[in-house]
Amino acid sequence: MSASPFIERLREQVGHEFAASQQYIAIAAYFDGQTLPLLAEHFYRQALEERNHAMMLVQYLLDAELDVSIPGVAAPQTSFDSAAAAVKLALQQERRVTDQFSELTRLARDESAFQGEQFLQWFLKEQLEETSSMSDLLAVVERAGEENLLLVEDFLARNPVGDGGADDAAPAAAGGAL
Numbered sequence: 001m002s003a004s005p006f007i008e009r010l011r012e013q014v015g016h017e018f019a020a021s022q023q024y025i026a027i028a029a030y031f032d033g034q035t036l037p038l039l040a041e042h043f044y045r046q047a048l049e050e051r052n053h054a055m056m057l058v059q060y061l062l063d064a065e066l067d068v069s070i071p072g073v074a075a076p077q078t079s080f081d082s083a084a085a086a087v088k089l090a091l092q093q094e095r096r097v098t099d100q101f102s103e104l105t106r107l108a109r110d111e112s113a114f115q116g117e118q119f120l121q122w123f124l125k126e127q128l129e130e131t132s133s134m135s136d137l138l139a140v141v142e143r144a145g146e147e148n149l150l151l152v153e154d155f156l157a158r159n160p161v162g163d164g165g166a167d168d169a170a171p172a173a174a175g176g177a178l
């Protein structure tokens, strides 16, 4: 029997999370190359979080005794016209992933996949947090302007953006979260 639409989309989401992780590594390297270490650190950390999300989905597939496939990912964008353009791309990515989890939840509900729907609840909450913190970061970068990105570094030194990934309620990640 072929997998249900919900399970097929869930497997695809593994690839979306790895793609998000690669995109964040590319953005982190861009900032590192500009000697903006705290912006770089923020995106290296986000890359790890996305990798962990992928591995949480893998753990769910394992727990549900479903076949696990690890999809390849398209190359991320690696050059950016400005810091604001890089953070804007990150915000668009978070909004797209939020839509993907909303659709996954709708499919789980349509199929009466109640455990699947419960599993997805954490990701919906996580997307709210990640979209909100990326939107905050974009506001700070735009307010500072390209000439004053050191003000953004100064801001990040005093006000870390986001929750740093610490969340005891997070689902288990295959092999352990990094």
Ligand SMILES: [Fe+2]
Binding pocket: 017, 020, 049, 050, 053, 097
């Ligand atoms: Fe994610």
Ligand SMILES: [Fe+2]
Binding pocket: 020, 050, 094, 097, 130
């Ligand atoms: Fe994310």
